[in-house]
Amino acid sequence: MDWDDLRIFLAVARAESLSGAGRGLKCDAATVGRRVARLEEAMGAQLFVKSPQGYALTEAGARLLPHAERAEQAMAGASEELSGRAGHLTGSVRIGAPDGCANYLLPQVCKAIADANPGLEIQVVALPRVFNLSKREADMAIAVSPPSAGRLTVQKLTDYHLSLAAHRDYLATHPPVTSLAELRGHRMIGYIPDMIFDKELDYFAETGCETVTLGSNSVSVQTQMVRAGAGMAIVHDFAIPFCPGVCRILPEAFRLTRAFWLIRHADDRRSERLNRLAEALRIGLRDEVNRLETLAHEAT
Structure with missing residues (x-):
């Protein structure tokens, strides 16, 4: 599983829209949609359903969310550890x-x-x-x-x-x-x-x-x-x-x-x-x- 795909999954889950996620990620909504589709294909499960309110997590998406958040924390911790700023927050x-x-x-x-x-x-x-x-x-x-x-x-x-x-x-x-x-x-x-x-x-x-x-x-x-x-x-x-x-x-x-x-x-x-x-x-x-x-x- 590609971390970058998980990062996009988290952005859509939080923004509840492709356009909102795209603004935060600094890319267009179409790219976000393609990356979500790629992740869903890799996972063999639908992660979002489009509703009048935007993109809502499916049951599978809700199960994936805490794992994606832990991966996000791990990446942030690794970045800090390897940044060369020992003892400092980054x-x-x-x-x-x-x-x-x-x-x-x-x-x-x-x-x-x-x-x-x-x-x-x-x-x-x-x-x-x-x-x-x-x-x-x-x-x-x-x-x-x-x-x-x-x-x-x-x-x-x-x-x-x-x-x-x-x-x-x-x-x-x-x-x-x-x-x-x-x-x-x-x-x-x-x-x-x-x-x-x-x-x-x-x-x-x-x-x-x-x-x-x-x-x-x-x-x-x-x-x-x-x-x-x-x-x-x-x-x-x-x-x-x-x-x-x-x-x-x-x-x-x-x-x-x-x-x-x-x-x-x-x-x-x-x-x-x-x-x-x-x-x-x-x-x-x-x-x-x-x-x-x-x-x-x-x-x-």
Whole structure:
């Protein structure tokens, strides 16, 4: 069996289309189709069936998938071993993350990892939703709650905290807040209620506020609204150092604790390369959260 054919099989299985696989492989859809047909002939089994949604795995294709993924891991490990970069991570890795983590934490963490591993290419995909690892939208994903189903490995990375916050310009022109009950007289910034993709993001349920006047599905947009003096929000403590003039409100009365979790394919636990990267992410995120939260608290 040709590894290159298996590589194309994996691309079609993840993209669920010939054209999508071709874009990732940098070849045309017709070539992808011919290579899939060649593999099916060699295997003596149909691996895909075309449906209205695209190319779906047959039973035989589903049985082949984990073997192809293990072959992919073995090839990546061999490439790293023979690359001449002993002790260094190499190749490409794609990390999915919620946009708050991607904007305020991962730039610094990825810089440190890249500095220590010159042959490593890191891609960060920031989306305000849950990633689909089975389609290889990412090699690993950071989430705000652990999944309850699927062939996945889950590792807690670090706790983080959120506080009520506003810009000093807003506070100077609006009534003071001395208790949570007084929040109802203020303009609140938060998630669009019907676009909250994880229960851990439903912050306002704990404040008694029921109305979000300015909403966004993006943490970064919400934080910039606060920075513009548009109102109050529940803000990641680690984002506050990036927002001059923004300070915490009622820090002794209100503070939320949440966690980041690293989600990976179950089979990837056999990959020493990905295990080492996961550990670098864990240490880097933990230290960066602690550093930024300390700055935020000193500024209050």
